[in-house]
Amino acid sequence: MSELILAPLRKLGHMTINAIWRLGYASRFLIAILMYSGQSLMRFSLVIREVYFAGVLSLIIIIVSGLFVGMVLGLQGYNTLARFGSSDALGALVALSLLRELGPVLAALLFASRSGSAMTAEIGLMKTTEQLDAMSVMAVNPVARVVAPRFWAGVISMPILAALFNVMGIFGGYLIGVVMIGLDSGTYWSQMNNSVDLHYDVINGLIKSLVFGVAVTLIAVFEGYDATPTAAGVSSATTRTVVTSALVILALDFILTAFMF
Amino acid sequence: MKRTTIDLWVGIFVAIGIACVTFLSLKVANLTADSSGSTYVLSANFDNIGGLKVKAPVKSSGVVVGRVTGISLDTQRYVAHVTMTLDSRYTFSRDTSADILTSGLLGEQYVGLTEGGDPDTLKNGDSITITSSALVLEQLISKFMLSFGEKGDSHSSQNASAAK
Amino acid sequence: MHPLIKKNGLPVSSEFFIELRNVTFAYGKRPVLKNINLRIPRGELVAIMGGSGSGKTTLLRLISGQYRPQEGEVLVDGRDVAKMSHAELFAHRRRMGMLFQFGALFTDLSVFDNVAFPLREHTRLLDGMVRDLVLLKLDAVGLRGTQDLMPAELSGGMARRVALARAIALDPALMLYDEPFTGLDPISLGVIALLIKKLNDALGTTAVMVTHDVHKSLDIVDRVYFVANGEIIAEGTPDEVRAAPSPWVHQFVYGEADGPVHYAYPTATSLLDDLGMKGDAHV
Numbered sequence: 001m002s003e004l005i006l007a008p009l010r011k012l013g014h015m016t017i018n019a020i021w022r023l024g025y026a027s028r029f030l031i032a033i034l035m036y037s038g039q040s041l042m043r044f045s046l047v048i049r050e051v052y053f054a055g056v057l058s059l060i061i062i063i064v065s066g067l068f069v070g071m072v073l074g075l076q077g078y079n080t081l082a083r084f085g086s087s088d089a090l091g092a093l094v095a096l097s098l099l100r101e102l103g104p105v106l107a108a109l110l111f112a113s114r115s116g117s118a119m120t121a122e123i124g125l126m127k128t129t130e131q132l133d134a135m136s137v138m139a140v141n142p143v144a145r146v147v148a149p150r151f152w153a154g155v156i157s158m159p160i161l162a163a164l165f166n167v168m169g170i171f172g173g174y175l176i177g178v179v180m181i182g183l184d185s186g187t188y189w190s191q192m193n194n195s196v197d198l199h200y201d202v203i204n205g206l207i208k209s210l211v212f213g214v215a216v217t218l219i220a221v222f223e224g225y226d227a228t229p230t231a232a233g234v235s236s237a238t239t240r241t242v243v244t245s246a247l248v249i250l251a252l253d254f255i256l257t258a259f260m261f
Numbered sequence: 262m263k264r265t266t267i268d269l270w271v272g273i274f275v276a277i278g279i280a281c282v283t284f285l286s287l288k289v290a291n292l293t294a295d296s297s298g299s300t301y302v303l304s305a306n307f308d309n310i311g312g313l314k315v316k317a318p319v320k321s322s323g324v325v326v327g328r329v330t331g332i333s334l335d336t337q338r339y340v341a342h343v344t345m346t347l348d349s350r351y352t353f354s355r356d357t358s359a360d361i362l363t364s365g366l367l368g369e370q371y372v373g374l375t376e377g378g379d380p381d382t383l384k385n386g387d388s389i390t391i392t393s394s395a396l397v398l399e400q401l402i403s404k405f406m407l408s409f410g411e412k413g414d415s416h417s418s419q420n421a422s423a424a425k
Numbered sequence: 426m427h428p429l430i431k432k433n434g435l436p437v438s439s440e441f442f443i444e445l446r447n448v449t450f451a452y453g454k455r456p457v458l459k460n461i462n463l464r465i466p467r468g469e470l471v472a473i474m475g476g477s478g479s480g481k482t483t484l485l486r487l488i489s490g491q492y493r494p495q496e497g498e499v500l501v502d503g504r505d506v507a508k509m510s511h512a513e514l515f516a517h518r519r520r521m522g523m524l525f526q527f528g529a530l531f532t533d534l535s536v537f538d539n540v541a542f543p544l545r546e547h548t549r550l551l552d553g554m555v556r557d558l559v560l561l562k563l564d565a566v567g568l569r570g571t572q573d574l575m576p577a578e579l580s581g582g583m584a585r586r587v588a589l590a591r592a593i594a595l596d597p598a599l600m601l602y603d604e605p606f607t608g609l610d611p612i613s614l615g616v617i618a619l620l621i622k623k624l625n626d627a628l629g630t631t632a633v634m635v636t637h638d639v640h641k642s643l644d645i646v647d648r649v650y651f652v653a654n655g656e657i658i659a660e661g662t663p664d665e666v667r668a669a670p671s672p673w674v675h676q677f678v679y680g681e682a683d684g685p686v687h688y689a690y691p692t693a694t695s696l697l698d699d700l701g702m703k704g705d706a707h708v
Contacts, residue, residue, distance in 0.1 A: 051271045051274065052270055052271050052274075055271070056273075099285070126531075126532075129527065130525045130529040131531055133525065134588075138518065159282075160274065163278055189288070202286055206282070
């Protein structure tokens, strides 16, 4: 009988220890990336290439999602605010929700799903086809050549994508609130102006997206580099990237929000 | 993909990013109000500041002329000591009065300055002497109740004298 | 002692380009190689053969420095690879070329960029020189003209040849081949074998080839080593190996179904037992 209780507890213990061990491994990996980043700075074209694949190719999904989220915020926000006679505050509602929370978090989640998983798959596949080994045997450090440029590309792209998401969201809210429902355009923007503070909201949001960028990209490149070099291994690493990124984003969001707001 | 096309797109990408951040800073947030040149500091004491917060606007005739930068309790005289930073473009006379007003019926509170007639103006570090406190809801209600009660007394005494 | 059984306690000599002395390697808890002793003279083309999982690829990776032995020394050109620092290891690898099993070409670079990779990373040659060298190397493997193709557009045999061109880009002193013949059609097989032999003769490199393709290897190599259960159980020249009286070598070389390596999986029970018909008088 006690086995029934002990076995899942033991499994939980194993998983926790495993998670902590991986966290330590990932931190050492981060330090290795930072140490070998010198080459990325000198060979900036490598980073630029990765910014294209990670950032530019995510533009469509970010723009469309941002627009839709803004529109939904506009609709739902109006419904609730109208009940309290405060529909004038719609601009402020949309802007604050996006800048403080939704922009950084959703953009990071989308980035992890699209670019993070792509990075994991790419690096994992290079590991499986022995390309990383071939690089090491040719006396080129694969962390410096393959991993670090992708890491910096993610860190650079994330705040840009989050800012774009916010802008599209505010525009979506404008479309619904002013164009569709018919609120006063001046009120929309002026209420927003009055409530949004540069340092408190915009910059905090940017800091959040930067932190998320580091976390998500690190997870993506780490899972790829650490994947079991088989087809099944790469596929499970890709799944792990998306799941772990999502959990870490939400946990970090809570921690950062508690600190900042 | 040729190198140059990638470079072009990445350049556009970064430009979009900078444009978005700029847009967010200027159009969405209050960038202009805070950083328009030189400012000077004034202070005022209030019996009760009500719901006034730091960063609340300081307005004169409804126009924002500055921000509240500090609120503290003066422990010698037990009054609220408020410091404000005002735009140097606007100067006020020495007998300006500062009131704590509410925007709308139940909105957030701000400091309203009303110009007086004194030809001398307040300089950096000066203190506004004429102040009136915020309206606290409980005090308002108790005043109302009292006046209601008084009216009732005078009414009944009128009735009584009329009855006689 | 039969001439094909391994010899221990060989004297030390520096005319050997590669020497493994009492090397033991375990992967985690699983022992892979036990007390290996191996000497390969300069310029020799050597094949290491054995069944799957016998440890032959591990030997190759010990020589390249990708793995470090738990015990023993791995000497390449007189210097112990296992004790090299990071910088020394990278310098060592610049004198070495390795051909991976399926080529391991960088899929995001063209054939030209792949072959140019080691040149661009390790030399400061101008673009014109790099271009000439790349074309020379591609010509050496018979693939001049493919430089603008992407690896995905190449057949298996061609990809391996491009990988070979890349491996010899810096004219290495040591060439390592990991299963170069696996999975190729007979013509490509012939081409690769020819190239390996030609390069070895032309460049004077020392070459170690891990393979289990017996016949092609015996045609081109100078010496063969057989690895099984983590030990070198036989060695010799191709002629000595073909005449192998040792049963294991005989089974391996002639591809016999049953011999020292058993055909059937070892079980404790007989077939009749498993079918439930043990000693039944009615049957």
